Amino acid sequence: MKLSFLFILFCLPFLAIGQSSILVQNQRCEYLINPEGIDELSPRLSWTLGAVNAAAFGQRQTAYRIIVSCSEDKLAEGEGDIWDSGWTPSADMQHIVYKGQALVSDRYYYWKVMVKDEAGRKSAWSPVAYWSTGLLKHAEWTARWIGATEVLNPALADCNIADPWFRKTVTLEKQPRKAVMFIASVGYHELYVNGKKIGVNVLAPAVTDHTKRARYMAYDISRELKPGKNQIGIWLGASWSVFGAYATPDKPRAPIVIAQADVYNEINSKPVMRIQTDTSWKTHPSPNQLLGKWEFGNMGGEIWDAGKEITDWNGPTCDETDWKKATLYAPHLMLTSQMVEPNRLFTEIHPVAIEQRADGSYRVDMGVNFAGWTEIRLKGKPGQRIDMLFSEREKDDMTFRIRNAFIPGKSGEGVFKNRFNYSSGRWITIKGLTKKPELTDIRGWAIHTNYRPAASFECSDSLQNWIYNTLRWTMENISLGGYIVDCSSRERLGYGDADVFAETGLFNYHLEAMFTKWMEDWRDVQGARAMDPLNYGGNADDGIIPHTAPTYQGGGGPAWGGMCIMYPWLIYQHQGDTRILEKNFDTMKRWLKFLDGHTQKDNLMVRFGGAWDFLGDWLWPNANAEGMNNDKPENICFNNCYRVYNLRTAAKIARLLGRTAEALEWEQKAEASARAIHAKYYNATDHSYADSSMGNLAIALFAEIPPPALRETVMERLEKEILVVRKGHLHVGITAGGILFKVLRDAGRDDLLYSMTSQTEYPGWGYMKANGATSLWEMWEKDTPGHSLMHSSFLYPGAWYIDGIGGIRADPRFPGFQHFIIRPPKLHAPQMTWAKTTYESPVGKIETSWQRKNGDFNLLVTVPPGGKATVYFPSAGNGPVKVSSAFAKNKGTANGYTLFEVPAGVYVFSGRE
Template sequence: MKKMYFTWLLLLLGTAIVAAAGKPSVLPVRLRCEYLLNPRGIDELQPRLSWTLAATDSNAHAQSQKAYRILVAVTEQELRENKGSIWSTGWVNSDEMQHITYKGKPLQSDQSYYWKVSVKDEQGRISDWSDVASWTTGLLQATDWKATWIGSDEYFKPGKQECNIFDPWLRKTFDLKAAPEKANIFVASVGYHELYVNGKKMGDGVMAPAVTNHTKRARYVAYDIASALRPGRNVVVLWLGASWSIFGPYNTPDKPKAPIVIAQAAIYNKGNVAPVMLLKTDDSWHTQNSPNRLAGVWDFGRMGGEIWDANHENPDWDKALSPDDKWRNATAYHPNLVLSAQMVEPNKVMKEIKPVSVEARPDGSFRVDMGVNFAGWTAVRVKGLPGERIDFQYSERAKDDMTFSLHSAYIIGPSGEGEFHNRFNYSSGRWITIRGLKYKPSLEDIRGWLVRTDYETASTFACSDSLQNWIYDRVRWTYENLSLGGYVVDCPQRERLGYGGDAHATCETGMYNYHLGAFYTKWMEDWRDVQGSESIVGNMFDTTWAHKGVMSGRALHKGILPHTAPTYMGGGGPAWGGICVSLPWFLYQQEGDRRVLERNFEMIKNWLSFLDTQTKDHLLQRFGGDWDFLGDWLWPGATAEGMNNNKPQTVCLNNCYRVFNLRTAAKIARVIGKTTEAAQWEQQAALSSKAINDRFYNVADHSYSDSSMANLAAALLAEVPPASLRDSVMARLEKEILVNHKGHINVGITGGAILFKLLRNEGRDDLIYSMTSQTTYPGWGYMKANDATTIWEMWEKDLPGHSLLHSSYLYPGAWYINGVAGIRQDPQSGKGFRHFVIRPPLLTASQLSWAHASFAFSAGEIKTAWRRDGSGLSLEVTVPPNCSAVLELPQQQAQRVTEPSGFMKAKGTKNGFALFELPAGKYSLRTL
């Protein structure tokens, strides 16, 4: 018996050894910490670690992860020796590779951490270790900060057309006995900053930090300055730009109307445990005006630009040996601001844009066509007599020299030549009018650049329809031009406000095309920061900009949200504040991120509690002032009809949206185990749905309220119609699109985001294709026909005061990946796209004959390519390692499908589709 047992054990071990032999099928790559690649200066005490698996054989199938092992250390040498002195997980039997919460030793401030991961594949074979990744910590406790806020003693004076203060330099000179081994400086500023050490700019980010609610918070950026320091005399200079420091809603009594900064660095020599010096801002620093100042006043329609006066240049401003005797003492300030790390990618200078023509005009000016509407920086080389002023006006309209008062200037210094170049502001437009120049500049004298948050692109797309390709390309370009500063602005030229309603119109397009986990996580913190404050309508020059304590006579509620974050200003309605529910849920669906639900749950509860105070008989009532209860916004002809109204159509839409909020919040509550709240919100949604049906449902034609697309879509998305009526209401929406509006769209920002979300959920690619394929007004094709290079604010082009680069109508951008490419979420997954659905669109070959796309989500890259030839369909699909997909094909097609790999398995039918399970790998199939 013992001999038989021993023989059986040897056979079992031998089988295991054979199974574990050979090359592992996967290798962990693309290691990330809190969505970021090797982030610096983070302050998350339990950061989450993620990776992607690369297939070692691109032709293999069913690769998966059965276990992982993580090592974290404070030196790379430890990792080379496979030591995890800070955290060693051992082998963890799990297929998870996203959001693994760090559970090692407590993290220390200003420390580097290095990590790597190995995994076991589907057969238990151990992969090679990944490449080493890292993160560094910032100052984790408020008491770690020993520095003082400092700035100049010059303040902005409201009431002027131009900013009256120059952007200051603040500098500190000091001596070091040796070149340091380690020196990380943490810099937070109210207003933009740049950091220079011994004449060298630190980092490749621009216009730092990310935009933040400066009534409560300042974000710090970490810079490694060790390599720039040297034995002997050193100088550190902080160059500040006014920018957001003079933004009216951020003005508080505890800080000046001027840019200020706080910075701190512990400097270590090799072998020293304690720092040899603590460099920190205080009143021993010195200040001097730079040649640069803000043009304009950083307010609605007056964002301006920059003015450079070369007569004020100081060639020694960043030199260590330059004396301080001509510099003033810095002024210390004591604002009440929370200091936290900037845990989002920095702004960076991206694509270069070259002019296409320069026209000399009869009035002596020159008109430059940059060829494309964009938001970012420009540079122009100029020559002239000392003291001459060269003005630059920016316009997004061919007929106007300047739109929204965007302008800059260069005052020529003694040399007679120089270059205007943006630093702490940006312009937006296609055309530049140059005045004051005595000669025609060459094309080589002028350059432009897109500037945006440096998130990574995630998707590619192309199809057989040139108009659809144009829409996809212009939607992406517009989104990129709206995302400077860690949030999405409505428009970059007029307001630069982070509207919640506009977030609805852009966020899923963003998530399907870019890696935006850190970006949206940061923006949700902005929304938490502004909760409890009413939106501000007005500007800093009148009496309405201050935060009010009441809203139209009602006491301020802790759950109320302004319509923008982190910017407070602007109008909106329940769908604007309601982004606090929708955006965390969309991010969870995309990334499988439970923490974003948990951290925003109290905000969600407070928001819904606020809406409860405005509800009677289960129906939301109009509340607030003229700009607090908007419904849909900017539908075709809206300005003529009147958008800001109290008509039943607005009340209906906002009630449907509240139900959508309630149902979404209930799903969030279920995921994180808040069953009491989930049950409450589900009951409220049911009662409110009945109340909406009783008041707004039109029995005669199965519509709601004014029978508009917006209200039909809102009711359907919120699941307001009883199940017995849903098909009838959907048919009525189809008629509204195809018959009543002849295939055109007839919604605006809010209604459009709701409509496209609904139709994508329902798989109604035919209806979306109809609206996106029109070439006459209203529609994207009409914009293309009218020489648009970006997506407009309104369906109409020539109404004055509206922008031609706007967030209004970007919602098709999600459909190209989710619908046309057929890469769909599995709503039951809970793990983002680890499990997903492939469903080629139900479009005819005459509509679209082919499309191909890639979508690199956090856990891997999905690829699809399909082609229709008559009634047949060719389809290629790539499912990333450790992921799986369900292919959905119409049952009639599925009876004639061939796929040679042998890994595609039938798994039944659902709603008229045949289902096939696809483990990881590449698939090529054909239906006849």
């Protein structure tokens, strides 16, 4: 690709006299765009800036004024009757805490912001944004939990509960001006008014620890209500309601729901009616039912019986003769708002081939491994079941018991479409058809939480492009329900091994709301369950953290529970968010106390829990043959190093929050343990640790175990391990892999990272590509039985493409990217000659584009208004560097780079490498 670095300084006219250089854009409330039904009493407002003249330099904000009103009309008149911040001298654009009147439940709040630029000129008002409140006090819920009488029979092979319908007739005198229904359910739900589904969300609500809480969602139903009789319908799906970890005596193993809506004829007046769930609602089994039991290896699918269809179940002509009165339930659950984006249907997928087989079945190749819904037009015998089996592997008809089924009605024809479950796989084997389907009869959709992409990347190396695009596809397909699952097929558990994908997620997507919600899940599960009842007698220590949240089950080790420190810290570094540190500080403190309980007087932690509770690295090459659950010294060393990392990071957080006593305690413990680890596990003969593995070298450097005088020596030993011992390949798994990439990214060793990602032989991403992968595997090996071919295991290069190859790096001194670093890689691989990268940071969109040719290096950098950057140009000592603007100030050289400080603007740098 030929890049053009033409720079036109006067592509737009100069600013009119008195006109601001900046405008406000990308407004958010609690990381969300116009969120509805939130229950945060002090929400935070954020925005970024755009340049009025893209050819100008140094644009920045010097003050802001926010106004909040209860009506759009008042806001249009410039009246902030709820809050007027007044002119506030500040460059801050993120996390501005609302300080107006106390918020009222079920109310819309409209806001806009004006800013002053570097010359004190006022910008235009921003577009109008809003948020709405949910029910802020539990006592405001007068509705009752309802469900059907049927409950799960655990002795059966498949779920025995039909997904129930509920309906109620309400009569209104006039069209309401406002009516918002708040719904919380255990199990999935859909809401209908007069036969129309409300909203485009699917698989709602987000996954939640239903031993503790249920999250409610807000639905504006005012436009669908009409004068006269109205039918309110709710459809529930079994799903997480039958999940074994959520079974408690106070609620059934079956879906239940609570919902209420106040109906207003005038905005902000008194309601004329409350619609709420109670025994006046009627219920009836729907034709849809869960296949499987929503458990490990048996998440199943759905079966639709067309002979049981009632076309007007949610409409005015439905015959309610056979409908029963809803059953009341009284679960002990907190009701809190779902403050994370809902699930949506995204990429539409079409089959690429259909094979007719000798046994009369048909094999459909969807062309890509995906997690989501399918819609299939089918023709069979009336009343005879048609099965659709999903597989990740071409050789198998079905993997992980993922399947759907359809029973045709009298016509023998019909359409199957998912409703309350999703499938995962690439191939679909259809059995029981009387007619071969056409390619046009089948389509699918990938599903994920409705977060927005935050980055783009493209380069001259086709393998690196494949890795980047495939890891993004994989991550999107495993992020359903407001958390990240390990795999969408076998487990759907929210593992805490955050090193794998945390920064990949934060650099490539706007996952801040998801991660904030997920941290609430981790707070919910802490101290609730023992890791292994056989070892803990069924009792949980106060600070113990299960290896998954909000799902409890699964195995892990200290690096899984330790995410309670890592996640908030990474979000703070990327977003400058101190509230997430404050909310999770007690969780961190309890976790470290739990680890202290397993640390001896020699300052070394000992193995604890059962066979699956003290994992170190996981799924390294050939790990199954070597044995992964072990008590070998390398595992003990690895986990002790991770504890030191946890202590060091928690100490930094404590200092930020003014918690000096905890900071001193954790700093002292970290230093004492680091000395003990080095004394016991350092191999002086070859400057390695424990078993001399790549994983233990990486974790030792990550946790700052080597004394400062030895750190460079240990780094050189890691380089030798990669280039000489492993011949350019990596030899790590999930946990150590994420840590290895973090260590090398921070050290600027893009050459070593490129070596490992460019290999096409086992093990590596190129090996996956060469073996036909369309998503990233769980193991480096393809055909290991019982392991998924779409998994979170090896997503960690995703951050490197943005901050390594793209060179867009956070400056640790300035959390939130108001000052950041641009440092292109020093790579001379012939297939890596150019790269283009964008990242939508908290301060706005950052762009880089670089090209090398015949020793020349050209770099284009865009710094958004309000931002500043240090640019590292790779040409120190090789002649002068040409810069397109005098706003770039030369700051000398360092480590083979020429440094420039630049304010907002677009810059072109060129010189010899």
